Structures are given as C-alpha cells and as structure tokens.
Amino acid sequence: MSASQLHPFDTLTPGEIQLGAAILRKAFPGVALRFKRIDVLEPIKKDVVPYLEAERLGQPLPTKPARLLFSYFHRLDTLGFFKAVLNVETRRPVYIKELPKDVQGPADVDELIEIEEACMKHPAVLAEIEKMQLPAGYTVCNDPWIYGTDSATETRRLAQCYMYIIEVDHPQSNHYSLPCTFSPVFDQVTKELVRIDYLPTGKDAKTQPTQPWKPVKCVQYAHDLLDEPTRTDLKPYIVRQPEGPSFSAEGQEVSWQKWKFRVGFNNRDGLIIYNATFDGRQTFYRLSMSEMTVPYGDPRKPYHRKQAFDAGDVGFGITANQLALGCDCLGHIKYFDGYRCDSRGNPVLLKNVICMHEQDNGLQHKHSNYRNNEATVVRNRELVLQMICTVSNYEYVLAWIFDQAGNIEHEVRATGILSTMPIDNDGTTVPWGTIVGPGVMAAYHQHVFSLRIDPAIDGHNNTVFYEDSVPIPVDELNTYGMGYTTEKTIVKQAGFADLSVERNRTFKIRNDGKINPISLKPIAYKLHAAPSQMLLMSADSFARKRAAFSEHAVWVTRYKDDELYAAGEFTNQSRSDTGLSVWAARGDDTENTDIVLWHTFGLTHNPRPEDFPVMPAERISVMLKPDGFFTKNPALDVPASNQSFNRSTLHEESKASCCGPTANL
C-alpha cells in the first residue's frame, strides 16, 4: 500500500520501516546505525482536521497531510543518540538531530535480550551464582530493569539486572518467587559490568556477600506446576453471534452502534482511538494512555531507583501481547496487528496486538410502570478494544469500551506478577512490603497513569470547567436547609486541578458555541474520574521530579503537536519532567480553544499474599459521559431486551425449588 493510499491515522507499514531505515543509512554513509524506533509521527493536527471534516461530512477530500515517520537511533561509531523525522513521500529527512548525552531513549527488545545474555555469561555474575551452591536442576535468570535515577550527573545508559532462581526447567517456572540477593549493573551501550549491588534481606539496609541458598519452595502459577489439581466444576460458557457481530471494520476504521472511529497503534502508546464520532457528531479527536509510572516504596539501595515509566521507558505498543483466539477474549473477535523495527531496521510483525469484540454488560436502562408492571428493558451492549501489555513481571490490560448511550470507558486491569525482593525466611517483616511467599517480599508501590483526552466536542474549540456540589445557605427560600446547587470554575489557563470527593467535583469539557436546546446550557462531555492517591514520594525525590503529572488528578493544556506524553518524550533515566508541568507552566489561554485534558489516576498497591504468584486483576475505570451533549438518552432506540432475541435458558431445578416454600406449612 503506498503512502497516498494510507489514511492519515493508519499505522506503520513494514515498507515504511524499511524506507525509514534506508533514508537514515543514506544520510550516514559508511556508518553502522542501531535503530531503537522507527514509527509513524502523528499527523500535524491543523493539516489533518480539514481531511477528517471532509470525510465526516461526505465532502470531496482535500490533500492528505504529509506522511511522516520518526526514528530514534544510535551511531555505532560515535555512540551518539539521534532523533530524525522523515518524509515518506519525498523519501528524505525533515531533520536529524543528535540528542544531549544525558538523554536516554526507551528500551528496545534487542537491547533487553543483549543485556540479559551479557549478564548471564559474565564471569563475575557466574561467580556469584556459584556462591549460591544451587541444588542440581536449579538455574538462574535475570530481568534487566530500568535503572531509574539517583544522580544528576549520570550519563551512562545503565541496566539493573535483578537475578532469580529457576526451580524447574519449564517455560513458566516462576522465578519471581526465588529472588537472588545480588544485582549486577551493566552499561547497556558498552555491555560492561559496572558493579554488583547486594540486596538487603533483613529489617534494615544491611547487605552481605552472596551466601549459599537456603532452599525454599517456589510458588508456581502455571497449571502444570501446581500441587493442587485444576478445578473440574467450571462449565463452558460460550458466546454465540449467529448473525455475526454488530461492528464492521474497514481497515482501521470501525463502525458500531452510531460510533465511528479509527483504531490506531504505535510502539509507545499501543492502542489509540482517533476521531470518534457518534451519529456523525465529533466527540474526541484522540484518546490514549499517555504514561504510567511505578515507583516502589522500599527506601533501601538499590530499590530507591525502582521507578519505571512503562510507556516512556519501554512502550505499551512493543510490549503488547500477541493475542490468541479463545484465550484473551470471548465471543466474536477481530484482531488488529502492528509493527515495530528491530535494531537493524527490519520490520517485526506484532500480530493480533489489539482485539475487538462485543460484550454484554447487564442492563443499560429499565423502567417498569408499577401500576401495570409493563417494563421497557434495554441491555447494555458494549464494544471493547483491548491490549494486554507485559512489562517484565507485570501485565496491564488496557481497554477502551464504547456503549450505546454515548459513553466511553477506559478500563485498566493490573495483573501479572509482583516485582519481588529477597527477605530472610526467619520471621523477618518490613514496614514497606508484604511477605508473599517463603523468602520473598513484594514492596509497596504505586501505579500512576496519565490518560490523555484530546476532545473535539462538536468541534475543536472546547473549554474545561469543574462543577462542585455545595449546600445553599439556609435562608428565606431554603428554610429547611435542603437546598444544594453547583459551583462552576472554568479552567481559563493551562494548569492543574485536584479532585474533591467531598465536593463531588466533576470535570467537564464543553463547547461554548453550542447550546443544548433542552438544558439551555453548552453541550458537554464529563469525566467520570477515578479518585486516587497521588505520588507518596517526597517532594525532593527524583520520583516526584520525573513524574510531575502524578501530583495532580487533572491537567489542562492548550493543544500543541508533539505534546503527547505526560512525563515528556524521554523518560528513561530522566531527572525531571519534560512534559505536563512544563507545558502547563506556559499558562496558555485554554478557554474556548483547542485543549487537552489529562487525568492522573492509579493504584496504591500494598501487595496481599493473594496477589502472588500471579495477581487477580485489580480494575480501575474512568468514563467519558455525555453531559447535555444529547437532548435525551441516546440509547432509547436500542431494541428492547426480550427472550426471542436473547434466548436465555431457564435453570431446570428452578421449578422444584420454587415449589418448596409454596407447599403448605
């Protein structure tokens, strides 16, 4: 498919990866390059909007915006780190620039494998392993970890390798259950060992040289490694859609129940929703999870550096699982693929990284007239777009869920395996973590997400305001003290705001130019936020400085191209935020203009033993709901729920047990 055939929001093609690599090789003749990223650059908004509007209104299509790629790469001679923007049509660079020495690009797959291998064969590491005197059959592996930050001057690209014991030769042996007490640090560019850190295992920060391992039982999660048998009393639950799904997909454009949008994907955000319209009306220009940071609360070295930015340091796109039919989704499934480049600039197919399916989510609305018991019942059919990202030990299930009443939900499920630390198996406990198995502790930590909401509520000129519910003073009108009302605060300049459960603070995005003829107020969508604890680390900590977005629940910025990621473009070993706090500080006018709303929410995760060895999903959900966007419930025209449509089955015992109580006393 040529660039001119692609839609501006279409994802990267393998040919584009090859082209990008070729353009850059040509720009550096004779120089070996190592590619970290080649991906599509978001189209310039002002250039793409006329195209989208013509599409939406069925008008002749104007020229498409330029198709641009970007790349992060290293020169292997100078080891310099570069960013380039490339034009697909002209096959030329728009610019190539070398980045400062202290800027680290994200981890890439090849790099992680290289470090893992370098670590496993390094003599000093092998010597430490030897000291553990492991029983026969036991082996060792390592997870190279994002190094985090504890220095304002470090410019090396470092990896902290956490080492674990593998109990059994099985692809799913849970090494996280058996952490070692030493942790080598490698230079990721030179592949040299920088030092070996020793991990504290007692109540305090004391460490000791590697000791012979005292065997404990590994807590396994894989079914064929469990001591207990698999349950046999779970019966199949099968979803049938005999007439097919209610959605249709043409390339990346999806239509479903008055919704129309494009499914986007890139290496960093993973799943993106573009240009969502309901019944032909614009709602949101772009929706994505922009960042997530996970700082750990164990203050001891080297854990004080444990802070990952899972999107910026690695990427939800490149860690997205390749999903399998019947495993990750239920029902009638459509999959979308993506691509990434490898370090040599070759395309790698990311098959089935996004799944799309419908689900039934109970009742959407019901009313019975109690006089005659005549009821109108409408079920809540939803369309789910989901990706599942494995970032080393953890899994994140990130889903955008559309419903028939104009609602868009973003649901996060945190699952996978806790990041673990060794602890003396002698009754030792620590105040910053939970013992989750013999000799293994999981430190308290936080997951703080930043959801980026780029609205287009009937157009791009929008205003964010918040509404608090407050008592009306007791006065002549409010004699009995029952009255309450709302107080509105308009976010007139870029900045941040906090939630307030006590005041039922609700953030809304309105279009001042369109008045709802029923409510007589501007049309709007509201954010059903997830009230969450903000970052617990000290204000002076690198954790806070790097993740300023995690200090406030809501941020509003004026739209600018390239301002996509809450903690800034480069987060790996960053020392300070180069994202939201910088953009908000400009104090741009944000009233009745093109703005972006960012919502910070998350989990303070103080692990339970039940979260190990693999964690039952912890769900958090955020919703975008029409608030006077429509003149009435937009789902009224959804067909009634009835048996001829739903074909439910009556439980056989039902009759028998009903008869029980009716028999005479």
Place this chain on the structure above:
Amino acid sequence: MSASQLHPFDTLTPGEIQLGAAILRKAFPGVALRFKRIDVLEPIKKDVVPYLEAERLGQPLPTKPARLLFSYFHRLDTLGFFKAVLNVETRRPVYIKELPKDVQGPADVDELIEIEEACMKHPAVLAEIEKMQLPAGYTVCNDPWIYGTDSATETRRLAQCYMYIIEVDHPQSNHYSLPCTFSPVFDQVTKELVRIDYLPTGKDAKTQPTQPWKPVKCVQYAHDLLDEPTRTDLKPYIVRQPEGPSFSAEGQEVSWQKWKFRVGFNNRDGLIIYNATFDGRQTFYRLSMSEMTVPYGDPRKPYHRKQAFDAGDVGFGITANQLALGCDCLGHIKYFDGYRCDSRGNPVLLKNVICMHEQDNGLQHKHSNYRNNEATVVRNRELVLQMICTVSNYEYVLAWIFDQAGNIEHEVRATGILSTMPIDNDGTTVPWGTIVGPGVMAAYHQHVFSLRIDPAIDGHNNTVFYEDSVPIPVDELNTYGMGYTTEKTIVKQAGFADLSVERNRTFKIRNDGKINPISLKPIAYKLHAAPSQMLLMSADSFARKRAAFSEHAVWVTRYKDDELYAAGEFTNQSRSDTGLSVWAARGDDTENTDIVLWHTFGLTHNPRPEDFPVMPAERISVMLKPDGFFTKNPALDVPASNQSFNRSTLHEESKASCCGPTANL
C-alpha cells in the same frame, strides 16, 4: 413444608403468612386488622451459629433456633399501630406491642393503590384537573409520595400525591415528562384530603392557582411511542452453557466455585446473602443493602420534604421486579421467589424476584514469560445474584457478584426515571436542577446507600481497622525520599470513620486469632470502598437528622440482634435516626468480638438531559476482597482459558484488513 423442615435462613412461606395472620386475629377477637407486614424475623444469632457450624463441619445438627415471624399491623377500630413477634412452632405471640403515635410503618402495596384511587376521585382534585383544560385523550395520574418530614409534631400518616399528565392511552406513557403544578396531600389512614399544595414553576418559590395547561410534547421512552425507529444493526449475542451452569442450588443453598451460601429474601432488604463460606471457611455471616435515602436539593415547598428511604419507607423486597427470562438476565438463569402479605393477611407470591446466573468478566489473571511468550491466562467467571427494585419512578439494580478469587462485589445500578418537577417552558432555569424536557425539570438529589456487612472472617470474633499509606520521613535509611509505609488504626469502640483518598485509607476486617503463615499478619478481608460525597443538607435539617448514617462512610457497631437497618426500624416520616448513630453512641468495645461494618456510599445525581426519559444505568461498586485470608491467589486452580473451552469466533474481515499494512509500500 413444616417449620421444622425449613432451614433457619429459609424465606417466608405462604403458610407462615396465613399462620401469622391467624395468630394475630385470634389475639384480637372481633377486631378487624390491617396487615402491613408479615415476614420472617431473623434468627437469633447465638442460636443459629451452632447449627451453621455443625452444618459446615458435617457434624450432627443441633436443635434449630425458634422460627419467628414478625408483623406490623393496624387495628381498624382504634387505628392503633402494632408490632408483634410470633412463634411458628408454638403458634403463639412472643409479644404484641402498640407503637407510639408518631411511629409510621412502611408503605404497603394496597395502601399505595388506595391513596392513588382516593386522590383520583376526590372532587377537589378533579376540579384542579378540570382547570388544566387538557386536550382530548389526555388523562391524569398520580404517584403517592412518601411525605418526608418538616415538623416535630405531625402524627398523621400522610401522602403527598404528585400529579402527572398522561399523553396517550398506553401502559408506558411517560407521565413523568408532564408534571402538573398541584399536589394533593392525603391522610393515608382516613383517606381524607388534607390540602392541595401548589408547585413553584419559576425561578423562585412563587406559586399560582392551577392554569390551563400549555401543551408540550411528552418525552416518551417506550419503543412503540418513540418518533425514531428502533436500531436494526444490533446483532444477537447469545450465551450458551451446553453442559449446564457451574452452580448448583438446593432450595436456597447455592454452591459455586468453592463458594457456598444461602440466598435470603425478605420484604425490606430484598436479597440477602447468608453464611458465605469459601472452600469451607467462613467469610461473611450476612450481607445486605440495609438502607438508601434520596433527599432532593430543590429547597422550595413542598419539595423540601422530598426525602425517601427506599428500604425503610417502602422495601426493596416488596418493590422487587418479577423478572422475565431473556429480559433482565442473559444466559442460564435460576430464579428465586418470595412472598409478601396483602393488607388482609393473604400471601402474595413474588415470582422470580431474584435471578442468579454466571457471567464472564474478562481476564482474572494473566502472565506471559516475555522470554518465550508462554502465557497462563485465566478468565474471570462470576456468579451474579440480582434484584431490580422499582420505587415509583426509579429503578435500582442491586447485585451481589462472587468470583473465583474470593472476591465479593456489590454493584448498584441506578436507572429508571428521574423524579420531575414542572418548570415554565420559557427559558426559565433553576440553580438546583436541570431542564430535561419541555416544561420539565429534574432536581439535583443524592442517593445514599448503607451496605451492612456482618463478617465472620474464620469465625465471629473480628476487628475492624484502617490502614493509611503514608510517606516515611527522609532519613538515613530513606535518603532518596522514596519510602512509604502504612499506618494502622484499630476501631476499638463502636463509632464512625471517614474515607481518605489522599491517604489511600483502606478498611479491613481481621481475625486476631489467626495468623497468615505467609504474611505473618492476621487473616483479613478488606473493603474496597466507593468514595462518595456525604449528605449535602444542612446539619440542622430533618434530612440529616433522619439519616445520620449518611454523614460518614464507615460505621462499626457491636453485633446485636435486631440492629439491621442503618436509619432505624421505622423511617417513614421519622424525625431522627434511630439506627446507626444511636447504636454507635453506645461506644461498645468492638475489638476481637462480633462486629458489624456499615459502608455509606452513593451518588450525587445532578441530572443530565441524557438521564431522561429513562436513565442509562449509573454504576457504583463496592468490593470485599481477601487480604491475607489466603496464602496465595485462590484462583490459581481455575482452568486455563483456551479455545477448546471458550470456542470464540474469528472475525472474517480480520485476515483481509491485516494484509493491508503488510503489503509493500
């Protein structure tokens, strides 16, 4: 079935209703009685626990506790209001007592119909209707409303009838769209008209005599009254369980995926969960929605009295919808029935008031080993027990949802129709409500629930505490300011506490007598609370005084029989709380003893136009999660999710669209 065959938690039988009425008639020879309630009295806990324990442990069963009924009734000669407790085995009253004049019992179905009829035929009401000069074909109806409270001396039992215009002779014509401007007040005992209130229709409290109605279009919700056609692009979504459900039910005892519990039902609570055990271990003795209050924020007379206690004033049980296969639930459904008495003491079958079915709720846990992409995936099968209550205009969908990882969720969905007020159709707006249709306003209001959680975490001696996540001061150990820990506060005496999102405050119920061998802490369950705004009405208002439970998110009391309902036993026209605030004020010792945890949560509902004419369900959810109750994830043994079990379908277009981007550039 004789009483001795019934399980202590079995619901009321029709024979018991007849027996109860007979015992009371015998106690008042020659006196006509009007029955408001005949229902089962909860068994005395100390008497039933040995029976439950013997059952659980498979030991010989001791004598059952006495089977007791209770009744609320009026003598029709003196009009006195009584409460009686009756012994089913001895067929005698335990006691009969007349209640004070200011105590009003709950509304009953016959009474509501009688008032509705009395109102519709009263000459003064007919005269008001006449004044509206309605067009041909238009009729009028009324919803008798709970009177609320604005007087410390009122002892009459009153009903405020809100009047509405019916546009079309159809059982689902939405009269709430066309409210009249007058509201008759009736004495519910004498059926006499007390007065007619006139409703303000402008910006202030001014009222005027009934005027000729200025026709506006009714906003209808029933499919055959809509202007727009029903959507035709929604395809069937059918759940098949070819091997039957994973649950089994013997009478009211349900077994499912290591859970075992009894499904209870009474006229007030509706659905109750009794004696839930997981894998034979006790978790909760009794779970139910104890109360809900809905005060309205329009301060003007007579709206200042709009405060309903939907459980206490009416009853979730008697308002529970009789559910129909394929309408209210999807899949393989078991129904449970209930009974109520009518005003003459006859049993009335409440058929299918509770439904039970399984549902698939996405992923329960997943982990992929990124080295080899070998994944363990377990889906989240849930068991749902649901009732849907219609309280005049509103619907509440109340569900208890069990999962395979030891979690119990309580989900509330608010749907149905807003309580509406007339408003001048001339651009008038008010600061305490939203215009939701031509000439119709929906006032801001709150729904505040009290969930009653009677725990038995491995036994009945439990302790509630809360845990805040707080930074560790920067010191020698916490050099980099990354550390955080938890602060525990034990609720040693009955009382209340507030949530704190800022501190991630988490309430837990532990058994001090059992230490988890892995975490080395007492076994516990935690409450995943729903942080909500508390009541907005002034501290001096009757609304606050009557619903003291709505002032704090968490209450802890020492268990006492008969202390079941957060706002007290009698809420109708109550002047003050006789529930939680009274019981908590005793300051009982609540450490390591039989305690009850109450959670207040709710919705501040400032209506949207989209909430009319019938409201897309607004969901709130509370969870009870094991927290060191198990030594590891209790769902590990759930079978893996795979295609041979789930039989999903691949979307046909999938291949075609995937090929797009893979074609060469």
